[in-house]
Amino acid sequence: MVEYHQSRLDLVFRALGDHTRRAMLQRLSQGEQTVGELAAPYRMSLAAASKHIQTLERAGLVKRTVRGRIHYCRIDPRPLERAEGWLRGYERLWDTRIERLVELLRHPDNDSTDTE
Amino acid sequence: MVEYHQSRLDLVFRALGDHTRRAMLQRLSQGEQTVGELAAPYRMSLAAASKHIQTLERAGLVKRTVRGRIHYCRIDPRPLERAEGWLRGYERLWDTRIERLVELLRHPDNDSTDTE
Numbered sequence: 001m002v003e004y005h006q007s008r009l010d011l012v013f014r015a016l017g018d019h020t021r022r023a024m025l026q027r028l029s030q031g032e033q034t035v036g037e038l039a040a041p042y043r044m045s046l047a048a049a050s051k052h053i054q055t056l057e058r059a060g061l062v063k064r065t066v067r068g069r070i071h072y073c074r075i076d077p078r079p080l081e082r083a084e085g086w087l088r089g090y091e092r093l094w095d096t097r098i099e100r101l102v103e104l105l106r107h108p109d110n111d112s113t114d115t116e
Numbered sequence: 117m118v119e120y121h122q123s124r125l126d127l128v129f130r131a132l133g134d135h136t137r138r139a140m141l142q143r144l145s146q147g148e149q150t151v152g153e154l155a156a157p158y159r160m161s162l163a164a165a166s167k168h169i170q171t172l173e174r175a176g177l178v179k180r181t182v183r184g185r186i187h188y189c190r191i192d193p194r195p196l197e198r199a200e201g202w203l204r205g206y207e208r209l210w211d212t213r214i215e216r217l218v219e220l221l222r223h224p225d226n227d228s229t230d231t232e
Contacts, residue, residue, distance in 0.1 A: 006135040014133030019122040022202070029209055077209035084203040086138070091200070093145060093193035 008060070009086060012079045015059035020044075021052050025061060028075035035064075035071045124176070125202060128195045131175035136160075137168050141177060144191035151180075151187045 015021055024038050039049030053073060056062040060079045065072045131137055140154050155165030169189060172178040176195045181188045 006138075009138070010133050010135055012133075013129050016202075017126050017128075017130030017133055019126055022122075022125070025206075029206060075209065077206055080203055080206050081210050084200060084207070086132075087196055087200040087203065090141075090145060090193055090196045093191065094197050 005082075008079070009082065011059040012061065012083050015055050015061055016083070018052070018055075021056055024052060024056065025075060025080075028062065028073060029077075032072050032074045035073060038073060121198075124195070125198065127175040128177065128199050131171050131177055132199070134168070134171075137172055140168060140172065141191060141196075144178065144189060145193075148188050148190045151189060154189060 016025075020042060023041075027033060027038065035050060035053060036046070038053060039046050042049060053062060053064070057064060060076055062073050063076050065074070132141075136158060139157075143149060143154065151166060151169060152162070154169060155162050158165060169178060169180070173180060176192055178189050179192050181190070
């Protein structure tokens with residue numbers, strides 16, 4: 001189960017590691033788009049755009065519906081929520097710094113970080 | 117500037133797209149580790165572990181300090197914060213669903229999503 005989640009999270013983060021795919025998700029967050037509409041703004045072939053969309057599909061970020069001859073794509077935000085959940089586990093690393101800074105401003109004499 | 121941020125974010129998300137690298141970050145979040153310590157739990161060569169660490173360094177997620185002959189690694193959480201910031205832009209996609217569900221439970225007759 002953990003194994004499954006780990007490899008799914010691999011796919012999600014890798015899918016997000018490309019600005020064209022992030023831009024596609026940005027546009028899909030506004031609503032459903034056809035594969036042709038998604039490909040249109042980029043100087044790339046429909047085949048190249050399709051490959052990006054397939055990467056997003058494998059990560060579970062995009063769902064495709066075929067109506068007639070048209071392929072419609074919509075975003076599935078659930079994997080984004082899980083990726084954010086993973087990152088949230090690290091929030092304390094930057095939040096702690098802010099807390100320490102606030103503490104230091106309140107008690108300038110006490111700059112020890114080794115508190116019991 | 118935006119271009120720079122986009123390609124940096126590419127590196128960050130790609131670095132996160134591997135469970136070994138995420139596990140390394142997890143351990144570095146507890147404190148500094150040597151390259152040897154980071155490599156130890158994995159059935160991989162020191163060279164393979166070094167490659168993962170280099171990927172994390174290129175993404176700005178890990179800083180390395182050399183003291184004597186020992187290489188020490190520590191986490192830099194700032195790129196994680198930026199990645200979370202990007203994901204946070206999509207929170208409304210899952211939050212909106214919850215809002216709609218609450219609205220639907222309150223007013224079961226009004227399940228239209230096309231509100232002015």
